[in-house]
Amino acid sequence: MVLNNIEELLEKYENGETSLKEEQELKNYFSQETVAPHLEIYKPMFAYFLVNQQEQFTKDVPLIPIAIETKKVFNYKWISVAAVAVLMLGVYLKSTINNDLGTIQDPELAFNEVSKSLEMISKNFNKGTSTISYLEEYDKGASTLGYLNEIEKGTSIIFKKNQ
C-alpha cells in the first residue's frame, strides 16, 4: 500500500506535479535503508539532493572594506576643494605682494634714486647707439649698388628694341 503510494508519487514527481509536501515524503522514503528493489535507482538522486542541502558557504565576507572605500571617495572630493582653496590663497597673496612697490618717502633720497637709475639708462643707451655706427659701412655698400641702375637702364633699352 505504501509502495503503491510511492509509485504514484514518483509518477507525479516526474511530471512536475508534486507539492513540496509530497516531495518531502518521497525524500523521507528514499532516505530509508531499504527501498523496494525496482525503485533502487531513485535512491542516489534523493540522496544527492539531501547531501547538497547541507552544503554551506563558509567564506567570510569582508563588509568593512566597502565602508572604507566609500570613505576614500569622500576624501577625493575634499582634496579638490582643498586644492581650490590653496589656489585662491596663492592668488590672493600674490596680489597683495604686488601692491607693495617699495615707494620711498624721503624726497631727497627719491631724487638720488631716480637720477641714479636714469644715469644707468642713459649709459646703456649710449652703448647701444655706438654700435649703430657700423650701419654707415652698410650704407657705403648700398651706395655702390647704385651702379646696378645703370645696367638696368641698358637692358631696358635692349628689351624695347626687341619688342
Next chain:
Amino acid sequence: MTQKEFLNIVMPFKDKVFRLAKRLLISTEEAEDATQEILLKLWSNKEKIEEYKNVEAFSMTMTKNFCFDKLKSKQSQNLKIVHSNYEDNSTSLQKQVELNDSVNWVSRIIEELPEQQKMVIQLRDIEEYDFDEIAQMLDMNNTAVRVTLSRARKTIREKLTNTHSYGIK
C-alpha cells in the same frame, strides 16, 4: 542599516546563493567568489534593500544573472575547463571505488543538463522553493517551470537507469 541588521537579512539565504552559484559555475572557488561578490553588491545597495519586496528572490535572480555573465565571459575567453575540481577519468580504480559512485553520477548527470534545467532542479529539489517563487526568480511563468522541471527529472531518471543497468557512462 547596520552591519548586524544586514547580516540578519542575508544569513538565511547566503548558502542558497552559494549553492546556486556552484550549480552553475561548478567550481567551489568560483562559487565562493560569486557569492562574495553578490553579498557585497547587496551591501553596497543596502539603502535600497528595504524597498525590495522579496530580498531572497531578488538575490537569487542576481546570482543567476551574475553567473551567466561569468560563464559568458569565460566562453569568450575560450577557456573551456571552468571547474578546478575537474575529474580525471583515469584516476586509480581504488579511488573510483571509494567515491560514492552512484551519488556522484547524479552530480555528473545534473552537470550535463541545460542551464535552465539545472537551475530549476537546484531551486526545487534542493532548495525547496515553491513554483511561484521559482517563476519569479527565473523570470519564467509557472507552467514553463513545471515543464522544465519535469524534463530535467525525466532526464536524470533515464540516465540513472542506464548507468544502473548497463554501467554506461
